[in-house]
Amino acid sequence: MSPNATEGRAATAGAATPPPDDIARDGRGRPALARVVANPLFAVVTGLIALVIAFSIVNGSAFASVDNVRNITLDAAITLVLAVGITYVIVTAGFDLSVGSVLVFSGVFAMKVMGWVGGSSWPTALLGLLGALAAGGAWGALNGWLVAYARLNPIIVTLGSLGAALGLSLVVAGGADLVDVPASMIDLGNERVLGVPPVALIALVFAAVAGVVLAKTVFGRHTYAIGSSKEAAERAGIAVERHLVRIYLFSGACAGLAGWLALARFSTTSISGHSLDALNAATAALLGGASLYGGVGTIVGTVLGAFIPVVLANGLVIGGVQSYWQQVVTGVVLVLAVYLDSERRKRNE
Amino acid sequence: MAGTVVSYGTESSNQVRERRARRAGGRMTDTPPPTATDAGQRPPALVARGIVKRYGHVEALKGADFECRAGEVTALIGDNGAGKSTLVKILSGTALPDAGTITVNGAEYRPDSPAASHTAGIETVYQDLALAPDLGPAANLFLGRERRRAGLLGRLGFMDDRAMRDDATRTFAELGVTADTSRASVRALSGGQRQGVAVARAVAWGRSIVLLDEPTAALGVVQTQNVLRLVRTVADSGIAVVLISHSMPDVLAVADRIEVLRLGRRVARFTRAEASVDRLVAAMTGGAEAAAPAAGLADINGGHPA
Amino acid sequence: MRKMGWSVPAFAVACAVAACGSSDSGGSGAKAAGGGSSFAGKKLSIVMPESVPGYAKQIGCGAYEEGKQLGFDVGRPQAPSKSQDAAEQAQVLQSVLARNPAGLIFSAADPQAGGVAIKPAVSKGLPVVAVDVALADPSLAISFVSSSHEQGGKLGGELLAKQIGERGQVLAIGVIPSNPITQGRIKGFKEAMAEFPDIDVVAIKYPDLDINKIAAEASALLNRYPNLKGIYTTNDTIASSVATALRQSQKVGKVKVITWDLQPAGIKLLQEGSVTGTVVQRPREEGRIAVQQLANKLSGKPVTKSVTAPLSTATNDQINDPAIKALYYSNPC
Numbered sequence: 001m002s003p004n005a006t007e008g009r010a011a012t013a014g015a016a017t018p019p020p021d022d023i024a025r026d027g028r029g030r031p032a033l034a035r036v037v038a039n040p041l042f043a044v045v046t047g048l049i050a051l052v053i054a055f056s057i058v059n060g061s062a063f064a065s066v067d068n069v070r071n072i073t074l075d076a077a078i079t080l081v082l083a084v085g086i087t088y089v090i091v092t093a094g095f096d097l098s099v100g101s102v103l104v105f106s107g108v109f110a111m112k113v114m115g116w117v118g119g120s121s122w123p124t125a126l127l128g129l130l131g132a133l134a135a136g137g138a139w140g141a142l143n144g145w146l147v148a149y150a151r152l153n154p155i156i157v158t159l160g161s162l163g164a165a166l167g168l169s170l171v172v173a174g175g176a177d178l179v180d181v182p183a184s185m186i187d188l189g190n191e192r193v194l195g196v197p198p199v200a201l202i203a204l205v206f207a208a209v210a211g212v213v214l215a216k217t218v219f220g221r222h223t224y225a226i227g228s229s230k231e232a233a234e235r236a237g238i239a240v241e242r243h244l245v246r247i248y249l250f251s252g253a254c255a256g257l258a259g260w261l262a263l264a265r266f267s268t269t270s271i272s273g274h275s276l277d278a279l280n281a282a283t284a285a286l287l288g289g290a291s292l293y294g295g296v297g298t299i300v301g302t303v304l305g306a307f308i309p310v311v312l313a314n315g316l317v318i319g320g321v322q323s324y325w326q327q328v329v330t331g332v333v334l335v336l337a338v339y340l341d342s343e344r345r346k347r348n349e
Numbered sequence: 350m351a352g353t354v355v356s357y358g359t360e361s362s363n364q365v366r367e368r369r370a371r372r373a374g375g376r377m378t379d380t381p382p383p384t385a386t387d388a389g390q391r392p393p394a395l396v397a398r399g400i401v402k403r404y405g406h407v408e409a410l411k412g413a414d415f416e417c418r419a420g421e422v423t424a425l426i427g428d429n430g431a432g433k434s435t436l437v438k439i440l441s442g443t444a445l446p447d448a449g450t451i452t453v454n455g456a457e458y459r460p461d462s463p464a465a466s467h468t469a470g471i472e473t474v475y476q477d478l479a480l481a482p483d484l485g486p487a488a489n490l491f492l493g494r495e496r497r498r499a500g501l502l503g504r505l506g507f508m509d510d511r512a513m514r515d516d517a518t519r520t521f522a523e524l525g526v527t528a529d530t531s532r533a534s535v536r537a538l539s540g541g542q543r544q545g546v547a548v549a550r551a552v553a554w555g556r557s558i559v560l561l562d563e564p565t566a567a568l569g570v571v572q573t574q575n576v577l578r579l580v581r582t583v584a585d586s587g588i589a590v591v592l593i594s595h596s597m598p599d600v601l602a603v604a605d606r607i608e609v610l611r612l613g614r615r616v617a618r619f620t621r622a623e624a625s626v627d628r629l630v631a632a633m634t635g636g637a638e639a640a641a642p643a644a645g646l647a648d649i650n651g652g653h654p655a
Numbered sequence: 656m657r658k659m660g661w662s663v664p665a666f667a668v669a670c671a672v673a674a675c676g677s678s679d680s681g682g683s684g685a686k687a688a689g690g691g692s693s694f695a696g697k698k699l700s701i702v703m704p705e706s707v708p709g710y711a712k713q714i715g716c717g718a719y720e721e722g723k724q725l726g727f728d729v730g731r732p733q734a735p736s737k738s739q740d741a742a743e744q745a746q747v748l749q750s751v752l753a754r755n756p757a758g759l760i761f762s763a764a765d766p767q768a769g770g771v772a773i774k775p776a777v778s779k780g781l782p783v784v785a786v787d788v789a790l791a792d793p794s795l796a797i798s799f800v801s802s803s804h805e806q807g808g809k810l811g812g813e814l815l816a817k818q819i820g821e822r823g824q825v826l827a828i829g830v831i832p833s834n835p836i837t838q839g840r841i842k843g844f845k846e847a848m849a850e851f852p853d854i855d856v857v858a859i860k861y862p863d864l865d866i867n868k869i870a871a872e873a874s875a876l877l878n879r880y881p882n883l884k885g886i887y888t889t890n891d892t893i894a895s896s897v898a899t900a901l902r903q904s905q906k907v908g909k910v911k912v913i914t915w916d917l918q919p920a921g922i923k924l925l926q927e928g929s930v931t932g933t934v935v936q937r938p939r940e941e942g943r944i945a946v947q948q949l950a951n952k953l954s955g956k957p958v959t960k961s962v963t964a965p966l967s968t969a970t971n972d973q974i975n976d977p978a979i980k981a982l983y984y985s986n987p988c
Contacts, residue, residue, distance in 0.1 A: 062878050062879055063878075065878075067878065067904070068875075068878055070903075071871070071874040071875065071878065071903065071904070074874075074903060075867065075870065075871035075874070078867055079867060175708050176708030176709065176918060176919055176920070176985070177708070177919070177920045179919055179920045179923045180923075189899075189902070190902045190903070197903070262866075265870075265899060266866055266870070266895060266896065266899050267895075267898075267899070267923075268895050268920050268923075270866040270892065270895060272864065272892060273864065273865055273866030273867070273869075273892055273895075273896070274865070274866065274867075275864070275865070276863060276865045276868075277865075277867075280865075280867075310871060313868065313871055313872065313875070314871060314875045317860075317872055317875035317876060317879065318875050318878055318879045320858075320879070323860050323861045323862055323872075324861070326862075327863070
């Protein structure tokens, strides 16, 4: 029963006529414009451009100035770092509510480390950074272990660590914000390198590296695979549990980095000021095209998505709009973005 | 379904063998598959004896046996609940047996993970295809076995997307799979194309044994013929192909041997010549004719009339 | 999306009007002759949210000092872990009241819920002094001790006006506009500003209690109002964020900032100069007054229904003066 060459050709010939029903819905025949619109980044890019244009027109140079761009970038920086970590988690169809609290804890821990080491120059600050990363990574690893091996729901797990990390922060900090941030870090937070604030630079570079890793490495590929179909990943031989622990660890470490950057920027651990961080970070990721169902999302999208609420808030304030409306608008934008994205997904299937 | 978007069998068994040899370059290989010799004298590629598997109080396999030979298509049939899927899970490394032994090409085989089965040269196409819907065809083909870039970048984990895509394009072309490797996700492919990707994956990586679990269940007539043709081609290239199927016509069309499971045990074995629909059904359902030893059961070591 | 803040000056939902319930089981025996010695062995309990770090502690210190003089055994302030959580506070109250104190000093997380929580004890005769947060049902408390947030807002506004030379643009930033404390502090500020015809209040903003967002809002406002001279804030979390925005825009010192309270974070800002003035409350004094009122009640003397603790301001020049240092909230008892 070996195949006959002519038989094979006949079969192929049959394939030449486009089949009416079992059609590959791959849009190969669609025009280029349709494919651009179908790209997940399309919505967030056009949204951001539209906002920038609109606010530049309405607010003029108050909005469209170098100073304001600097402000906006700085405003988005810390949320961006958190959003990078949470993007990885969301791509695996998980969630991390704890990033704000872990940020706070990492900051508190870093302050304790730096206080213990003493001094206010670069080495001290770096030790603080290591401390923050370690603390954040530890919380992340705990989250990851509970999600991957104990098989608990990520929302429940990270809700628990949200509370626990915040509570522990208060315990370690003694109930009040720690404010003796080393001078070298304050400089980092306030000076400019070629006109660019270091905090923003660090955040953007970090996002770029994380983006490359997600898009181009085996680690990134496996992340998408696990989110797309955990079973397919398992059957393909991927060590899913181990990978998930690493993902949450990474998210925690991002929160650690963000905590350290927040110390540099605000000169205080601001324990009470980060309760909305996880939601802001998730908003950025979702606006950027990540799907809560997993398997979809990019860091580029997240970066753009992080800027949208910030640009929105900035433009509305400069335009003199009342505070309450900002929240309404941001909420509407998020729902709209997620809705449009789900429509796009449906059309592509 | 009208028309075919999958057409297999456009290559000869030699081509399949060559392609496999190319892919094997640089990877760890087990004993190479035996080349096609006298069908009857080939040693079994996989022998499973006395496999027991319990799920709680339910014994899905009660000491099942199974055997397949390189260069042959061995069909595994049985009614619902006979234990076929469980046996497939065990052979593919997704589940661990509670008792029993398995050998592959003479060596002990105790897979504790899908990766272990791959290492032993066994590939499985599951009923649900086990593709990651959001990844593209090339990414799925190489899932878990991604090609890395050369040098430092590769050690850091950077993938060679271009090489994988090219390789996938070639593989699909050789196998007649019309999945477009420039597609961003297999979700956008048709059912037949997705099937093609899954089968191509198993065929491309499989060195000793390829397990196909109900590969034609969701396909139309023409596509089914193509799959069966491919099954034949792959077997002819020296691989042991195990085909799990509900469809008697398919089985009779392509199988060299047929093993029947019933209630967790092997109850009959047929060669193609000995098999008929009535006999197979009787064996599956426990009819009187099934147990006829002279005609149905073959000796493990001896040959039997082809 | 709003979550109740915690350690922020009185960010609780509306000042609780709940009079602290205090079981008066000790009272029946204790209502003997007045005078210090008759209070021996009487326990006074304090329940309040730890909204401003050190604030409750200071009230406790003041109460302890006064109580010691009079012979009371004053317990340490008990606060729920989530300071603005009325439900948690009710649980804390339960355990406190189970020990049958002779009197209760109470700052409710919620004016309504707090009253409900102490009502049973009050009806059994426990005297309760409400501190800082007025209960929805004033009859539950024998006395209400507070600083007037309105008064403080006025003082803060006047200080700001002075610092900017009584002319120019100013704005105010508060959070949780439904919070009566915020409302009081803003109202007082507006009243003060109304007295200066050359001062223009360009905006009153209520961003989310999110340090990032407040900083973003502040920097955008600095952008919109390039000639801004002063910013009034209702607590020092906001002031912290505003200071960050000033540093970012390099306007520290050019824009004057008013905050509230004297705890470590705020003190640092004042020492640095990024914040230029603060409204100082006297929690220790409140504690003392509260105990005095309870003593009066227990010894049959007349009780003053409503007492206001004094308020003052401090500028960043004064922040290290001994007189001001004595008022730091972090001072030990």
